[in-house]
Amino acid sequence: MASFISHTELVAEEIIPTIDFGLLLNGTPDERSDMVQALAKACEDWGFFMVVNHGMPDQLRDEMLEAFKTLFDLSNDEKRPYVGGHVLDPIRIGTGFNSKIDIGKCWRHYAKIFVHPEFHSVPKPLNFRNISQEYSKCTRAIGLELLKAIWEGLGIDESRVKEALKLDSCFQILVANLYPPYPNSGTTFGFLPHSDHGLVTLLYQNGVDGLQIKHKDRWMYVKPAPNSILVNTGDHLEILSNGKYKSVLHRAELNSEVARMSVVTVIGPALDAIVEPIPDLVNEASPAVFRGMKYRDYLEQQQSNSLVEKGALNLVRL
Numbered sequence: 001m002a003s004f005i006s007h008t009e010l011v012a013e014e015i016i017p018t019i020d021f022g023l024l025l026n027g028t029p030d031e032r033s034d035m036v037q038a039l040a041k042a043c044e045d046w047g048f049f050m051v052v053n054h055g056m057p058d059q060l061r062d063e064m065l066e067a068f069k070t071l072f073d074l075s076n077d078e079k080r081p082y083v084g085g086h087v088l089d090p091i092r093i094g095t096g097f098n099s100k101i102d103i104g105k106c107w108r109h110y111a112k113i114f115v116h117p118e119f120h121s122v123p124k125p126l127n128f129r130n131i132s133q134e135y136s137k138c139t140r141a142i143g144l145e146l147l148k149a150i151w152e153g154l155g156i157d158e159s160r161v162k163e164a165l166k167l168d169s170c171f172q173i174l175v176a177n178l179y180p181p182y183p184n185s186g187t188t189f190g191f192l193p194h195s196d197h198g199l200v201t202l203l204y205q206n207g208v209d210g211l212q213i214k215h216k217d218r219w220m221y222v223k224p225a226p227n228s229i230l231v232n233t234g235d236h237l238e239i240l241s242n243g244k245y246k247s248v249l250h251r252a253e254l255n256s257e258v259a260r261m262s263v264v265t266v267i268g269p270a271l272d273a274i275v276e277p278i279p280d281l282v283n284e285a286s287p288a289v290f291r292g293m294k295y296r297d298y299l300e301q302q303q304s305n306s307l308v309e310k311g312a313l314n315l316v317r318l
Contacts (some may be wrong), residue, residue: 040153
């Protein structure tokens with residue numbers, strides 16, 4: 001098992017940036033402008049922020065958590081068709097980071113389901129399809145609206161980046177993480193330090209703390225505001241922005257008494273889109289620091305190998 005960093009090395013609580021989604025959608029021009037600037041600063045300084053007034057019903061989020069819990073509780077025979085598959089299989093259930101190569105490194109069960117541009121679902125529990133379809137539709141709308149504001153904050157043309165990334169066919173994956181109680185919770189990770197592929201990740205958890213992010217070279221606990229959605233920037237936003245916005249390292253701590261669950265939505269470019277720095281952000285003073293690579297190839301390489309923080313970015317770093 002991987003050894004855990006001492007709690008004495010963790011930073012005391014800092015004020016995590018908060019984005020009022022309602023003001024992005026329905027605020028006055030000045031209120032929206034302020035939120036776009038706040039979002040740009042959060043992406044540049046943190047790579048992480050909380051979204052409030054997002055409009056997702058609390059009941060839907062709780063139903064999604066419960067549906068995944070029921071999925072994890074199915075018998076091994078019922079789950080077997082989805083265990084041990086290829087990283088690009090649309091439905092996978094496993095343990096650790098990659099069940100085939102990272103046995104014992106992460107104390108975690110996961111379920112990963114591709115939900116866009118083609119929607120997939122498991123047959124059990126019976127209500128899973130309807131709940132996950134509505135949840136995915138809602139998180140996709142929030143994520144794409146945040147990206148629209150992020151393009152605005154970067155000063156790049158929305159239509160150009162939307163076309164380049166083929167966002168009408170954006171890739172979206174729905175992931176559930178279950179971290180069972182672990183007796184010596186200070187010595188083992190639920191999830192090793194890592195960054196996410198894709199553009200943005202939206203996360204909702206079951207009220208059991210455990211998420212930590214790396215901010216200014218120090219680890220800190222995340223204490224989400226009630227009913228908020230946590231969002232972090234991914235590797236492909238770092239690539240697209242030519243390094244202006246960094247994907248954030250994060251990890252999951254274990255609890256010695258209760259299980260922690262999180263539901264994660266990753267929104268990325270279309271799988272066949274070639275992601276490279278947007279030309280508007282490349283010039284003599286800021287030359288390109290990444291080469292272009294098809295999103296599908298990056299995803300397959302990252303998910304097929306051992307998790308080493310942000311090491312996957314070396315695939316495209318110049």
